[in-house]
Amino acid sequence: MQFVPIKVDIARPLAAGVDIVAATRELLAGLARQPWGQVSPSIYETGRLVTLAPWLIGHAERLRYLLDSQRPDGGWGAPGGYALVPTLSATEALLATLRGIAAGRQPAVGRADLASAADRGLRVLHRWLRADRLSIPDTPAVDLIIPALVASINQQLDEVRESPLTGLDAWRGEARLGIPKRMDSSHLDRIRQALIAGARAPEKLLHAWEVAGNPPHGATGIHPASPGTVGASPAATAAWLGGTGLVGSSHSVHQALAYLETVARQLGGPVPCAVPITVFERGWVLSGLARAGVPLAPPPELVSSLAVAIGPAGTPAGPGLPADADTTSVALHALVQLGTTLAPESLWGYEMTPYFCTWPGEDGISVTTNAHVLDAFGAYLTTVPDVAGRYQAAVVQLSAWLVEQQLASGEWGDRWHASPYYATACCVLALDQFGCGPSASASVARAIEWVLATQRSDGSWGRWTGTVEETAYAMHILLAPAGLTERRHIAAAAIRGYTYLQETAGRQDDPPLWHDKDLYCPSAIVRAATLAALHLAQSRPDLMTSRA
Template identity: 40%
Template sequence: MTGVAVPATAVDAAVADLVADPSGGLYASTYETGRLVALVPWLAGHDRRVAHLLDTQHPDGSWDGPGGFALVPTLSAVEALLSLGRADVDAAVRRGLGALDRLLAAADRDGLAGTLIPFLIVPALVADINARLGRERLAQPAGADTAALAALRDGGWRNPVSAFYLEIVGPAAAGSPDVPRADGVVGCSAAATAAWLGPVEPAPGGPGAGSARFLAAAQAILGGPVAGLTSMTFFERAWAHRALSWAGVPAERTAALLAGLPADPGAGDVPAAPGFAPDSESSALLLLAAADRDGAIAEPAGLWAYDRGTHFLTTVPVGAPSVITNARVLEALDRYRRQGPADADRYADAVGRLTRHLLDQQAPDGSWQDRWHVSPHYATTSCALALHAAGVAGPVARAADWTRAAQRPDGSWGRWTGTAEETAYALMLLMSVPGDPEPVARGLAFLRGADPTDPHPPLWVGKDLYAPVNLVRAAVLAVLAKGEGRP
């Protein structure tokens, strides 16, 4: 059956929502909600946040998941409930402590799940729970770095990256003028903002009033609980613009996505959203999105600040490389190189180095995995399309072969179960390179039959897992628009 046309109103509504809602449509985060319960009990919505924690506890005593991904949310929820000092939550705390015994034992055996800085967050929350209980009830897992946590709390938090997880620093950072704030928001995190404010409600008109107003507004969005990020608006609007441009959506219908974004992404100082530390991936994405609109890419001179020889950093001084970040940077540098600048040789050298880095990180089966997303389909499509744009053939073909082989019987793709999001990523790759059309047809049939109102499982990596709903919606609509007229 030939695919029906995607209504223009659906794309236009998605664009409008991406512009109007900088919070990204994210769901409630157990981790962040728990931190608000413990850190700012004076904030409006406190009782609703407590009720949310109690209502979302699993029968086995844990929160969220799957598997080891439940550890950080469960630690946060248990510590938050202990902070209440109330008998009516004792049963939930006991079940939570039992779940933590199992999760910490699994972390000893398998390592900490790959969310952001679990080696700091886990020991911080374990220590806080033990302090609440007045005894060493929980043991630190093998992957915890208590020395690094001590260094962070002893002044190491005074750098822009640490603002995102200020809640694990302790009282030293509360009210500190050294903490950067954007319109009252610390690190694009409700928990970090709460940590800066502290346990006493600020006076109206005082230095913390703007942050208190932000938290009041943030908790009102979801009726008490809060999301894992306050915003990723620069990143997601550039990302969505690229996806919809790839699909052939006319430029006039996507122009609003780039309106009001940082005007000079070539400087390399673009954050994912106001309040984040600048990063190379967001800078590269904005450069590429503007190039899709304008037909030429601006000089990406600022990206050189992230160059570390074999790869580019995501943020400075964070040193762990990301293949997704390096794929974005590769595409930006190569696109500029192809315009024939005077220093094209310098760009050609970097393109070669980044290509080698990505090829070195490709798994034997043809896939890639990255620390910003738990699904290999997101990383594989990101890396393969960047290499495809750079003229690399063989490794891209292996990535496409792996993707076709990973398709589920119902036509979907997914790490744990078939999802619309991962199916969209797989189709972005398979619709961009030559190959058997049958998996594409089956994948499009799955997407056309999916309920657009179904919740998206959290697959993106923050302090816990999250789902950027508006971005995922744009990805699915882009693939459906690209697939119009295909069987």
Template identity: 50%
Template sequence: MTASMTTTSTVAASAVVDAAGDLIAQLEREPHGQVSASVYETGRLVADAPWLTGHGRRLAYLLRQQGVDGTWGAADGYALVPTASAVEALLAALVRADPAEPGGPTRADLAVAGRRGLVALARLLDAAPSMPDTPAADLIVPALAARIDAHLDRMHHANDPSVTGAPRALPRVDRRRLDAVGALLVTDRPVPDKLWHAYEVLGPAAAGRSEIGPVAGAVGASPAATAAWLTHRPSVEQSARAYLDDVVARHGGPVPCCTPITVFERSWTLATLTRVGLPVRPSARLVTELAAALGSPGAATGPGLPADADTTAATLYALARLGRPVDPASLDHYDLGSHFCTWQGEDGHSVTTNAHVLEALGWHARHTGDGAARYAARVAALAGWLSDRQQRDGHWADRWHASPYYATCCVVLALAGYAPPGTARDRLDRAVDWVLATQRADGGWGRWSSTAEETAYAVHILLGTSQRSRPEVPSAVRRALTHLPVDAIEHPPLWHDKDLYAPLLIVRAAVLAARRLALRSAEAPSDGVSAGDGPSRAGS
């Protein structure tokens, strides 16, 4: 390597370190977290909280986000929930005859978008799409469809020209789950805490439940849930109103699905950066706050949400790598024997949750005095369970992310770092084969098109395992570098909440960490940087 090449490489590596330092500063400076705006959630505020500051900006946002086909959201069924929310919100505004704000959309603008959205939504429902496994989708769609039908009935009877040419009603949708939840709400039986995140579609029966109320101002860590809860109160609850005012002020009108995400953002970001050896130095206060988030049942993503195994495991792993290990006994709450649930009563399972649990338990098995005796057998069994979930072509898929590159990255790094020696080699080979086979012509990776986020996960898979010596890997990584910017950029939403979202700092951390790996690989392909407990680990 020439002197000029060495200098260029050093400058590039230094830029990554500086950018990672800026990320850590943002974690401390903006503790609520940085999350992309949500069409679904913004639509719910338009419908349920027109009195909230920024109503006109939210309407304008909905109109800007509508696609050329009349829908909102991504392909493969992901448009159904945001389209239903946006259409219902626009019809609600038309029925109320909301006055136009200066510079904002007119009634005619809303009517045009609403009609296009109605036609598109009817088309989506007619196609009977298989809904992606996003939270509460089977409650949201029938609840909003009923509201839309009520708006249409009223508007058609009034001969409102806004719906001329629009369907008189939507195709029938499956209400069984929504009706079952409604029946549960009017009993004295306990209601799963996770339902409160979607309070806005639970109906008036939810107002009679005394166990639900704001936590740090938020109901279910959701602006929509909080606004709907306020509409059921005879007087304004000041902490909830303050929460909504703060969210709107921070996001400029449109709002995210879940906020704040303090623990989630900090744990994922710190785990990602420290795993590749980036010299991050969070303040003692931040680390202490992260540790304090771990109660006996673990940690929750946000206030008003139940603790879950995913956030708990990521927090445990991040703290361990920062030199502040905490006993992982809280994960016992989620141990089902064969694998770990994300929360008690979960329908289905999550491979990424179990990958994060494997990392947390694997670290303690390897680094604490009694860890091997307590966790080695559980680690081995969990590695086997994850291996068995691999798809035929070599990838993994999961319920918390639209892209298989995220799920595959989580599982590959966990197996490469903590599976018993030799037990996962074939699984890792197949994962690398799949990544190499799915690289796009432009050098990136992605479910729908190349993205920085998904390209980062692919690079982590290629360079976070023992497969880095394969001759195809260096050229694939070199082609990917242009998709791994050191500067902050916009990221398309790929993570599952009520609709898709992007946790911006978490994604940026993944991109920076992948760029770090790629640059080091270009310098010295056998430098030893790897997942798990390679020479680059921090705090061990």
């Protein structure tokens, strides 16, 4: 696919009483029109761009975004441990900006506001890290990002002691940030030493290349992928450009600069963690809509782009990222549902027995990746039953493994999403449709009971507060399993959830719940999940009659 610099608009929210067919048509047109993806801005990534590329268009807007998104307590981001990475990034960026102003490299616009925000960020970080009460979530590269940012902030505080900055007088002493317990800098130190020695950079490191320090340029063999991105990350790309010294007129440098400028224009300054996310976005949208039975006629290029993307190792979520079993499985599942069946041979490269890894060398295990592999294998067997053998054995194995991962309370958790409702929906849908034996059915029933027990008084569901996205996943859990919705208490909960979606969709922002270097919201995917949930409810005349 050819990527062109375009203005990318976040998908417009759903209106109450939405026409699902028309909204689906609009959503699919948006996928074709905006091939880089529709993703919310990232505090972490925006902070890194403030530090690494103050020369890039939109710098003032990025600083304003950081100031405006600071919480009253001085932190940034979501509750609990999810706040640590964005707060470290934003605070470090503000300190770097203040040093640039003091050195005359940047205009002194809003210096007092920047100093005040930096001071409040330092105070809350000092309190969090001393108390060590934060449970650090399993987000990508967190064991590298936290030590790197803590070291950078402490280095800047050392400079404050030597060259004081107005508004940061409290930090002229010995106070410094520590690294959370159960975490150290050894992994980061080993990586940096290996890169300095000339080792080739691991592919999965590229998405967080900004943590690499300053290895000799050219020693790591890194080249931007089309459309000019390193690791599908603005921060990683800016860090790579910094290593080039912006010297010369190489095609790669020009591509990377054009990529950064395009991304910076998309959201008016702030930037997302990952872009482009073409295959990821298209796969999740098309698979989710088709599975729910939403009438859709996707533009042929959307379907063909998924088929073309799948190679011997599968497909990455977007250019610059490594291929992974999760995106590959969802793309394959979408294709089968849309009438294009490809053999899922590429997924065998991720088999670990009894589960599948997201990519080779993954630190951790994902239940949603394995649920999606079960979807891909199950759908393939349904379409091409003569190939049973190894595929059928994997379906049995994955069914049993997913059941074993279910928590005693009935839900699943996962490393790619902050909400258990997403993980539980992925597992329930896969087990209900392709799971084997009574244990799969019993597992689905336990998950439904958990959903019923956690519905909020307003009809919503959510980890921290009720949200449209999480309510949509809960509706999928209640409505997708065959033959269960007839139970009166399930139908009553589904009606309350449907009413909440009808009254709320489009009237509240979708909070970032998806894991990257910090949390993000893939708005087109969330919109598709919401449309699918509404369609599932509207396809049940008994529910609509009861609601009336």
